[in-house]
Amino acid sequence: MTELSMLAVIIALALLFDYINGFHDAANSIATIVSTKVLSPFKAVVWAAFFNFVAYFIAVYLFGGFGESIANTVAKTVHSDYITSRVVVAGLSAAICWNLLTWWLGIPSSSSHTLIGGFAGAAIAASGFEAIHSSVILKIVSFIVLAPLIGMTVALLLTVLTYHVCRKFNPHKTNGWFKRLQLLSSALFSIGHGLNDSQKVMGIIGAALIAANRDIPDLPEWMRMNSMGEMREWIPLACFSAIALGTMSGGWKIVKTMGTRITKVNPLEGVVAETAGAMTLYLSEFLKIPVSTTHTITGAIIGVGASKRMSAVRWGVTKNLLWAWILTIPVSALLAAAVYCIFMR
Numbered sequence: 001m002t003e004l005s006m007l008a009v010i011i012a013l014a015l016l017f018d019y020i021n022g023f024h025d026a027a028n029s030i031a032t033i034v035s036t037k038v039l040s041p042f043k044a045v046v047w048a049a050f051f052n053f054v055a056y057f058i059a060v061y062l063f064g065g066f067g068e069s070i071a072n073t074v075a076k077t078v079h080s081d082y083i084t085s086r087v088v089v090a091g092l093s094a095a096i097c098w099n100l101l102t103w104w105l106g107i108p109s110s111s112s113h114t115l116i117g118g119f120a121g122a123a124i125a126a127s128g129f130e131a132i133h134s135s136v137i138l139k140i141v142s143f144i145v146l147a148p149l150i151g152m153t154v155a156l157l158l159t160v161l162t163y164h165v166c167r168k169f170n171p172h173k174t175n176g177w178f179k180r181l182q183l184l185s186s187a188l189f190s191i192g193h194g195l196n197d198s199q200k201v202m203g204i205i206g207a208a209l210i211a212a213n214r215d216i217p218d219l220p221e222w223m224r225m226n227s228m229g230e231m232r233e234w235i236p237l238a239c240f241s242a243i244a245l246g247t248m249s250g251g252w253k254i255v256k257t258m259g260t261r262i263t264k265v266n267p268l269e270g271v272v273a274e275t276a277g278a279m280t281l282y283l284s285e286f287l288k289i290p291v292s293t294t295h296t297i298t299g300a301i302i303g304v305g306a307s308k309r310m311s312a313v314r315w316g317v318t319k320n321l322l323w324a325w326i327l328t329i330p331v332s333a334l335l336a337a338a339v340y341c342i343f344m345r
């Protein structure tokens with residue numbers, strides 16, 4: 001296979017991963033509005049997918065593009081001199097396999113950390129630990145703990161404050177208000193999901209194109225990139241479209257886990273959880289750190305449950321989720337290393 005053909009495979013695999021990320025993580029945006037019966041499952045995924053794509057316009061016209069962005073951070077997890085087409089293919093293949101397995105088992109693991117673990121693991125298998133930017137990866141790993149903690153803390157505080165403000169209002173009317181507000185909070189979270197997760201795939205494609213520009217003399221002009229600041233317009237358009245289409249496909253096994261198995265939520269609590277999750281994602285966008293939307297919303301839902309009483313949270317389910325989170329990066333890295341050693345040498 002020629003290097004140009006391998007590059008085409010990378011782009012196809014990256015967009016496939018982005019699509020799978022969409023239906024794997026659809027539950028993050030829609031679980032609470034489905035469980036509180038604000039929207040039917042079909043309407044909920046269409047709603048979330050629409051705002052996943054709206055995030056593209058916000059990234060381009062509000063945040064000014066992708067030169068210094070989450071996409072750039074992801075691309076820097078591996079030193080540019082060690083990025084090859086075979087490393088990227090092995091990383092993407094491992095990430096797709098782990099994402100499909102966790103989706104099948106109904107485990108809301110992190111697509112973000114799956115991708116980063118796969119990318120790093122393949123690079124280590126190819127060139128050793130010197131191939132990776134340890135400081136970048138450690139910063140990302142730290143947010144496995146920080147993202148859900150921030151989401152949980154913000155949700156806990158918002159829940160207590162909101163219940164305090166609404167305590168004198170008619171409960172039936174309050175329920176109706178928050179059902180309508182859930183549409184807004186879900187939209188805000190879906191925008192954050194689109195901004196955060198689409199850029200991770202953009203980072204992988206961008207890194208592959210920068211490496212190809214170095215290694216392939218006859219690379220077509222529309223594929224040429226010297227830096228992430230030269231991001232081709234078709235890349236974000238393709239990535240935001242793929243994740244939106246994936247979200248429309250839904251991820252019903254994970255919706256059940258997120259919507260009812262961690263703790264039961266009412267419309268007010270659904271608004272709080274989605275708002276807290278969205279705030280955390282926007283903070284990560286500001287800091288240029290790729291975080292897990294899954295970890296973020298799970299932490300927010302736990303915070304909502306804990307605000308009522310600690311026993312309202314099903315800690316047995318939460319413990320299983322934590323194990324999945326901890327294992328995602330090392331398992332993805334080992335799987336990618338195996339794929340590279342078996343198929344790419």
